[in-house]
Amino acid sequence: MNLRLDMDVQKLKTKKLKKGKNKAEGDFDSLKTDYKRLRCSMKAAGLGKTSDQNEKGELKARVAEFEKTLHQYRNRNSVIELRASLDKIEQMKRRNQV
Structure with a gap:
């Protein structure tokens, strides 16, 4: 039991x-x-995200912005150099014609 x-x-x-x-x-x-x-x-x-990840994201964004700005300035400088070269060529043509 x-x-x-x-x-x-x-x-x-x-x-x-x-x-x-x-x-x-x-x-x-x-x-x-x-x-x-x-x-x-x-x-x-x-x-x-941790603060490091946020900081990395911000830095990447800044780098991208700086690269874009650098590219724009390089393009502007190229245009200025090309215009200067074109002006020199035109001056040389004028001298040869006279």
């Missing part, structure tokens, strides 16, 4: 532990889903 009661108690404990385990697993899955959603929204908002 005691053995039967011990078995029943063990079964009840086992059943209770399984229910607790299943509830904990469900809660864990829910937390994982919430975490993934939060990470996605943070990534979309740009909140997950």
Whole structure:
């Protein structure tokens, strides 16, 4: 009789532990889903970046801006040099015609 009661108690404990385990697993899955959603929204908002990453992004933007400006100035200088060369050629033509 005691053995039967011990078995029943063990079964009840086992059943209770399984229910607790299943509830904990469900809660864990829910937390994982919430975490993934939060990470996605943070990534979309740009909140997950560290200050180093933000600084790198800002520096890359500045470098791109400086490269663009440098390219524009080089183009302007090329145009100025070409105009100067063209003026010299025209002056030489005028001298040869006179």
